[in-house]
Amino acid sequence: MQTTNNTKQINMLSEIVTPLLRWYHSQARILPWRENPQPYYVWISEIMLQQTRVEAVKPYFDRFITALPTVQALAEVPEGDLLKLWEGLGYYNRARNLQKAAQQVMQEHTGNLPASYDALLALPGIGRYTAGAIASIAYHIGVPAVDGNVLRVITRLIASREDIMKEKTRKMIEAYLQEIMPTDKAGDFNQALMELGAMVCLPKGAAKCPLCPLKQLCLSHAEDYTTEIPVKTPKKARRPENLTMFRLQYQDKIAFQQRPNKGLLANMWELPHIDGHLSIEEIKNHIANLGLPIQSIQALPPAKHIFTHIEWHMIGYAITLRALPAHSPWHWISHSDRVESFAIPTAFKAYVFEE
DNA sequence: AATTCGGGGAA
DNA sequence: TTCCCAGAATT
Incomplete structure (x- = not known):
């Protein structure tokens, strides 16, 4: 019963892989953290990018890795200097968790970020999304990385009205993506989904469907649902x-x-x-x-x-x-x-x- | 499952 | 104004 439905979604989504990768290879933005995707750089960029726009991160990334070029430098920097590097970026626990994780990496992983989804997930500040992003982009491990962009792109593709704020929805989408993952190109595939969400499949009824490489496959484009999907529970007032x-x-x-x-x-x-x-x-x-x-x-x-x-x-x-x-x-x-x-x-x- | 963590850009 | 952003940790 459920299986029939899931198989249908997975079969449909499996068709996006090739056109999406082709689109990404021609349209990917040039970003500082894409020039040299070594694990430390990918890690720093992914933490900075949590709930933070690409344009906001740009001025921080190069300055940060210049000041703290290695895991060891990050592990040893005084907290005041670290916060000064993070000043204005917000969510300052990200910086503190980054340093805790760096100290843990020095002690438990001989200074090298672990090349394993589960080991990454065990580090402070690294959740399911970030573990998937680092594992796939830096280590080419075939795991999904589901952020807000991916939730929007996938729910629109399959015209799902599940609430994307719910844990259950995110895990369902992770499961779908795991099934269709091109395991030799996981990093590009994950980034392609995010890039599409950031550049084409925009939120709040601003989707640029005519430019989308997946428009022939997209059930929301077919039915003009992009203004209604994704569904999100409203957040509490300030x-x-x-x-x-x-x-x-x-x-x-x-x-x-x-x-x-x-x-x-x-x-x-x-x-x-x-x-x-x-x-x-x-x-x-x-x-x-x-x-x-x-x-x-x-x-x-x-x-x-x-x-x-x-x-x-x-x-x-x-x-x-x-x-x-x-x-x-x-x-x-x-x-x-x-x-x-x-x-x-x-x-x-x-x-x-x-x- | 809900709340707490920043700040800025776009409509 | 509201929404959203390459989310995670804590309660």
Whole structure:
């Protein structure tokens, strides 16, 4: 019963392999991490590309492998330097997991990334997609790599209305792809599916079907379903949070503090701030209670920063002090150190670099 | 199974 | 505004 249905899908999908590979060989973008697909480079690129667009990764990739050219260099770099290399890219646990994995590779795999899907999957930060991507692209192992692009391409090809957010759907598609995998060209095949999703089989009704090498095979193109497929469960609304930022300055220095080592923006540097929107009178009281000698205080323009699940509504005050307190909970950081040495999340930059 | 992790580009 | 991005870890 189920078998009949699956066999039908697999037979249909098996026809995409040849035209897809032919299309990829003529249309593949030239990307920095495709020039020399050695395991370390593929690994770094795949982690950077998690939930992150190709264009956003480009300026980070070369700089990262120049600064940390080997697994050993990554394993040994101070965390602050690592976060500075990742600054602005987001999802900073990716960088920390990358380093944990590098240390594990040094100890358990003599410094070489393991050439096995299961061993890759056991490393921090490497899930089913990334293990499949590294295994197929760097080691030519015949396993699928199912990301958002592939989910969209395959559900459209077979006109499936299964919810692509569900684990069950992803595993079903992995199983289909495993069946039709050209095992000697797994890396190209996986990348071709992603490339098609990124360049032609676009989301939100923007599909460029006339350019698609698979249009004669595609059931969604035949029935004009590309605006309805894939089906995704809607995500939860963001919660708003009001914050008041302090730009405490003395001469060329600004007060910074390090965020906690867990949770949002862990271990990164931030401006002092408090919950809620405080008036200038409340600010004066607050600062005076801290025993700080205020020379001048000035309201800064409001700013908004949107995270995946939170929305920060920020107001801020520039407060110039007459003297540095003998003991303060903050690090006083000069402009050059701010730019060069400390990893500061984008959310704070409106107030950090407001002059 | 649901939530938590960033940030930016496109419509 | 909303959606989505070469997702994974934690709860």
